Each structure stands twice: as structure tokens, then as C-alpha cells.
Amino acid sequence: MSGQMNLTLKVWRQTNINDKGQFVTYQAKDIADDMSFLEMLDIVNDDLTRKGEDPIYFDHDCREGICGMCSLVINGRPHGPEYGTTTCQLHMRSFHDGQTIVIEPWRAAAFPVLKDLAVDRTSFERIQQAGGYVNVNTGGVPDANAIAIPKRIADEAFESATCIGCGACVAACKNASAMLFVSAKISQFALLPQGQTERYERAQSMVDQMDAEGFGNCTNTGACEAECPVGIKMTNIARMNREYFTAKLFREEDVHN
Amino acid sequence: MSKSKPVLTSSLGKKLVMSLTGLFLCTFLIVHLIGNLQLFSDDLGYSFNNYAYFMTHFTPIKVVSYLLYASIIIHAVYALILTIKNKAARPIEYNKTDGKANSTWNSRNMGILGTVLLVFIATHMQNFWFQYKFGTTPYVEYRTDIATGDRQTDQFDNVPETYTGYRSFVDNGVETVQSKDLYTQVAVTFKNPLIVLFYVIAMGALSFHLIHGFQSAFQTLGFNHRRYIGVIRAIGVWGFGVIIPVLFALMPLYFYFLK
Numbered sequence: 001m002s003g004q005m006n007l008t009l010k011v012w013r014q015t016n017i018n019d020k021g022q023f024v025t026y027q028a029k030d031i032a033d034d035m036s037f038l039e040m041l042d043i044v045n046d047d048l049t050r051k052g053e054d055p056i057y058f059d060h061d062c063r064e065g066i067c068g069m070c071s072l073v074i075n076g077r078p079h080g081p082e083y084g085t086t087t088c089q090l091h092m093r094s095f096h097d098g099q100t101i102v103i104e105p106w107r108a109a110a111f112p113v114l115k116d117l118a119v120d121r122t123s124f125e126r127i128q129q130a131g132g133y134v135n136v137n138t139g140g141v142p143d144a145n146a147i148a149i150p151k152r153i154a155d156e157a158f159e160s161a162t163c164i165g166c167g168a169c170v171a172a173c174k175n176a177s178a179m180l181f182v183s184a185k186i187s188q189f190a191l192l193p194q195g196q197t198e199r200y201e202r203a204q205s206m207v208d209q210m211d212a213e214g215f216g217n218c219t220n221t222g223a224c225e226a227e228c229p230v231g232i233k234m235t236n237i238a239r240m241n242r243e244y245f246t247a248k249l250f251r252e253e254d255v256h257n
Numbered sequence: 258m259s260k261s262k263p264v265l266t267s268s269l270g271k272k273l274v275m276s277l278t279g280l281f282l283c284t285f286l287i288v289h290l291i292g293n294l295q296l297f298s299d300d301l302g303y304s305f306n307n308y309a310y311f312m313t314h315f316t317p318i319k320v321v322s323y324l325l326y327a328s329i330i331i332h333a334v335y336a337l338i339l340t341i342k343n344k345a346a347r348p349i350e351y352n353k354t355d356g357k358a359n360s361t362w363n364s365r366n367m368g369i370l371g372t373v374l375l376v377f378i379a380t381h382m383q384n385f386w387f388q389y390k391f392g393t394t395p396y397v398e399y400r401t402d403i404a405t406g407d408r409q410t411d412q413f414d415n416v417p418e419t420y421t422g423y424r425s426f427v428d429n430g431v432e433t434v435q436s437k438d439l440y441t442q443v444a445v446t447f448k449n450p451l452i453v454l455f456y457v458i459a460m461g462a463l464s465f466h467l468i469h470g471f472q473s474a475f476q477t478l479g480f481n482h483r484r485y486i487g488v489i490r491a492i493g494v495w496g497f498g499v500i501i502p503v504l505f506a507l508m509p510l511y512f513y514f515l516k
Contacts, residue, residue, distance in 0.1 A: 010352070012352075023352065073351060073353075075353055075355060076351060076353040076355030076356075076358070077355050077358055077359070081358075102352055104353070107347050107349050107350065107351055108346060108347055109345060109346050109347065110346070172359055174343070174347075174356065174365055175343035175346060175347070176343070176346035176347040177268075177343070177346070179268075207267055207268065207269055208262055208267065210268065211262075211267055211268050214345070214346055215268075215346055216342060216343040216345075216346030216347065217268045217271065217272060217339045217342060217343055217346075218268075218272065218477075219339075219343075219367060220364065220469070220472075220473040220476050220477065221359075221360035221361070221364040221365055222360050222361075222364065223359040223360040226358070226359035226360065227359050234476065234481065235481050235482075237476065237481075238476050238479045238480065238481035239479065239481075240269075241272075241273075241476075241477060241478065241479040242479030244267075244269050245264075245269070245273065245478075245479065248264040248270075
């Protein structure tokens with residue numbers, strides 16, 4: 001059963017990073033309820049282009065929920081009203097005819113708005129560069145499964161590694177804290193043997209970079225976990241805290257000569 | 258990867274301070290509650306007044322009490338610092354928010370609840386601690402017949418020169434205790450309906466603050482495992498969110514309605 005609906009959109013428009021920006025109201029007509037949210041915006045943009053107006057700028061790439069590019073705070077919820085979806089996986093059947101939808105960009109000092117609904121998330125990349133990697137020896141390719149890893153550990157590391165770096169945790173957090181993202185990135189390496197060499201330096205460097213980027217401080221509200229499209233858990237934040245405090249208290253090795 | 262910053266200047270370090278001071282204040286609540294339950298004992302305030310003297314004059318307790326004042330101040334100051342930083346992390350607020358969709362009200366409003374508690378602590382210190390130490394708390398004399406256990410109280414107005422706030426002696430089979438009468442101070446204070454109302458509201462704030470705060474403190478310390486998280490949450494909700502605030506709230510209600 002496919003229905004058509006007409007919607008009122010209140011969209012944040014901002015011409016560039018220095019512009020003050022404001023909300024502009026648009027009408028979205030004849031929207032099919034099996035469209036994705038981004039397809040609905042495509043239709044609105046087609047209309048704007050035909051009229052010679054500047055289309056609404058928003059981030060998107062894979063449109064299948066794995067790249068982490070699409071963002072948008074929709075009626076106060078990152079990635080919209082459903083749980084466990086990105087915006088491209090959100091269907092218009094989650095809305096009803098005549099509804100007003102407020103569409104805003106991620107709001108955080110560390111995510112400056114570039115244009116309209118697109119924000120600059122390179123702060124996440126700088127956190128990754130600070131320690132979200134492992135060093136490996138060059139040479140022959142090692143045998144697969146040469147290092148034994150317990151199934152439970154491998155599974156948990158995999159769960160942490162599913163983070164797509166979209167920033168919904170920051171957008172959802174009342175403090176604009178990036179701790180769910182950073183903790184997932186720290187966890188995926190801390191759990192695995194390959195990540196041990198840099199383990200404790202990594203926790204410190206990534207937390208330091210997170211602080212330097214101007215993200216807020218976690219108050220354990222759990223909004224990040226609830227809004228995460230791939231279900232990253234707050235147990236990661238507890239693990240990050242263990243890694244960090246252990247690093248600071250017991251693992252700051254020095255050469256005593 | 259280079260040398261990192263000192264622990265307490267980082268975001269996690271500040272959270273650690275919040276967690277540890279918060280948990281210390283939680284342990285204080287248990288002691289404070291157990292001591293104050295003596296208000297319910299029907300002995301003309303004898304045991305409560307003895308307890309009050311002990312708590313204000315036993316050196317180890319005094320040391321801990323200074324730690325306690327420091328914890329309250331540090332907890333509040335760090336909360337303020339973190340709140341200012343958190344506000345700065347989102348300079349432009351959302352036009353539309355839907356906080357209840359992903360988090361509880363009390364977890365989002367710990368600052369408001371904490372502010373109520375800070376005002377309460379100041380009021381509470383003025384009502385009792387200040388009055389006991391420097392104010393108008395009256396004196397009382399208990400005469401207990403050691404053989405029969407019969408106890409009488411008297412106003413104790415003729416305070417001798419050598420008296421230092423508390424005196425206990427046995428004479429002719431009668432134990433005499435002369436002390437400041439904090440019990441009466443409590444009873445008189447809790448005849449004021451506004452004070453009673455404020456105390457009960459503050460205990461509501463305490464409940465909501467600790468339902469989130471207790472388990473949050475353990476999460477910050479890194480304790481979050483399926484094996485024991487249920488126990489931590491249960492202690493937070495039933496111990497610190499229900500039993501402790503309710504028993505505290507019963508004290509002003511008891512004096513207002515029953516004494």
C-alpha cells in the first residue's frame with residue numbers, strides 16, 4: 001500500500017561556514033511513503049533546481065547505511081525517528097501526511113556547518129590519526145588466523161568496529177560529546193592482539209585529541225547509544241575509561257637509566 | 258603518539274573527579290542516615306544528642322567531615338566547569354529537541370537537581386550545623402536512674418564556668434548528662450511547614466540525582482559488565498533512589514505531624 005503525502009519542511013539554510021544561517025520553509029508535494037528520506041530531499045531539490053534556486057546541500061554517499069556520510073537531525077532526532085537507522089535507511093512511511101519536519105545539521109563546535117545541512121567532520125579523522133591505527137611489519141603476508149583470538153573477544157571487537165563514524169552520537173548528546181565514537185575506535189584495537197603495541201598510548205592520544213577538538217564531556221545519559229545507527233554500546237565508554245585510567249596510573253612506562 | 262597531558266586536566270580526568278567525590282558523598286549519606294535514625298528513638302533525644310556530641314568532637318570524624326565539605330565543593334565546582342565546557346561544545350542549540358526519545362529526564366538535568374541539592378545543603382547546614390556550633394541551640398540535662406532506667410529531662414540553664422558543651426557523670430546511682438539539645442532544635446525547626454516542604458522536595462531531587470548518579474559514577478570508573486551491572490543499578494535505584502531519600506524525608510514529616 002503506497003500512499004502519497006504532502007509535507008512542510010523547515011530546513012536550515014546557510015550559504016557558507018561564516019554565514020549566520022536561518023530556517024527556510026519548503027513544501028514537499030506528492031511524496032511516496034516508500035521513498036527514503038534522502039530521496040524525498042532529492043525531489044525537493046529537483047524542484048528547487050527547476051525554479052533556479054540553490055538546492056539544499058546535504059551529505060550522502062552510499063545510501064545503504066554503511067558509509068556514515070548522511071546526517072541530519074530530523075525533528076530533534078539524529079537520523080530521524082527510527083532506532084538503528086541512518087537517514088538513507090529512513091523511509092517516509094515514518095511520517096504522516098501534513099506533518100511539519102524540522103531538518104537541522106549536526107550541532108557541535110567541533111562539527112562546523114560548511115553549507116546548509118553538511119558539517120565538517122574532519123575532527124573525527126584527526127582523532128583517528130592521533131591513535132586509531134596499528135603498526136605492522138612489512139614483509140610476507142602472515143597466515144590467516146595465525147594469532148589465536150577467543151571468539152567472544154573477536155565478536156566484541158567486531159561490534160566496536162562497526163562504528164561508521166557518522167557523528168550521530170555527538171549530535172544526540174546534550175553535551176556534544178564524542179566519547180561513544182572515540183571509545184569504539186579505542187575498543188576495536190584494545191581488544192585485539194594486533195592492537196597491543198600502541199594500546200595505552202592510543203587511549204591517551206585519542207582522548208587528548210578529542211578534548212583538543214572541543215567535544216563535550218559525557219554525562220552518561222545514554223542518548224548516543226540510543227541514537228547510534230549501528231548499535232555501538234556504552235560499555236565501550238566504560239572500556240575507554242578503563243584503558244585511559246590504566247594508562248595514566250600504571251602504564252606510563254619510562255626508561256629508568 | 259607523543260607524551261600526553263596530566264590526568265585531571267582531561268575530560269576523563271574531570272569525570273573521574275566527579276565520580277569519586279560523588280561516591281564519597283554517597284557513602285556519607287549512609288552514615289548520616291544511620292546516625293539520624295536515632296531521631297525516631299523515643300528517649301527524649303538522649304541518644305541523638307549524645308551522637309551529635311560524638312560526631313562533632315571525635316577527631317577522626319572531624320577529619321572526615323572536612324573531606325566531606327571539600328568533596329561537596331569540588332563536586333559542585335567540577336560540575337560547573339564541565340557544564341561550561343559542554344555548553345561551549347554546542348554553541349548553536351537545536352531548534353527542535355526530543356530528549357525523552359533517547360534518555361531519561363534526570364540524566365539530562367543533573368545540574369538542576371544538583372543545584373537544588375546545593376541550596377538544600379546550605380539551608381541544612383544553617384538550620385542545624387550552624388545553630389549547633391554558633392547559634393541558639395538550647396541545653397538539656399538528662400538524669401537517668403541506672404537501676405531502673407527511668408529518665409527525666411530538665412532545662413539546663415545555669416551553665417557553669419567549667420562546662421565545655423558536654424558533661425557526663427554518675428552520682429548516687431543516677432547518671433547525669435548535660436549537653437546541647439540538638440534534638441529540640443530539630444523538633445522546633447520541623448514545625449515550620451515551609452522548611453518541611455523544602456526538605457521533602459530536596460529529598461525528591463536527591464532521589465532522581467542518585468538514580469542516575471550512582472550507576473553513572475561506576476560507568477565513569479569503567480565498571481560496566483553484565484555480571485554485576487544489575488547489582489549496581491539496583492543499589493542505585495532502590496538503595497539511593499528510594500530507601501535513603503524516603504527515610505530522610507520521613508524525619509521532617511515525623512516531627513511536623515507526630516511530635
